[in-house]
Amino acid sequence: MILCADHLSIQRVLVCRAEGPSDAAAPAAPGRIPVTYAALYAQIDRGVRALNELGVGRGDRIAVLLPQGPEMAVASLVVAAGAVAVPLSPALRESDLECSFSALDVRAVILRTDVDSPARATALPRRGGVP
Secondary structure (H helix, E strand, O other), X not given: OOOOOOOOOHHHHHHHHHOOOOOOEOOOOOOOOOOEHXXXXXXXXXXXXXXXXXXXXXXXXXXXXXXXXXXHHHHHHHHHHHOEEEEOOOOOOHHHHHHHHHHHOEEEEEEOOOOOOHHHXXXXXXXXXXX
């Protein structure tokens, strides 16, 4: 195991692990193909760059409304590395989402595209209809 003395952020921890043995596997989800820390870091780095290209930065709060699982874990790591992650239950009702988005000053929402979520309708009017 590689230990870094300056574990100041999630991103730095992943960089340290990614710089270790090239075949070091990151924690895996049951039934999924394991990935290396280097591959996980590359995916998170791409995600942070995509957030930055959308105008999302360090202080912005991003709601993550995904079911528990590897996609939620990776999305939360991406957001935590480039902004402020606000994990919320995808089962919340529209009124609860409105209150949460407003109270937390959520700038963007990450949710599944194949699920009809009240979060989509709640988030769009707050940001001028930008998807």
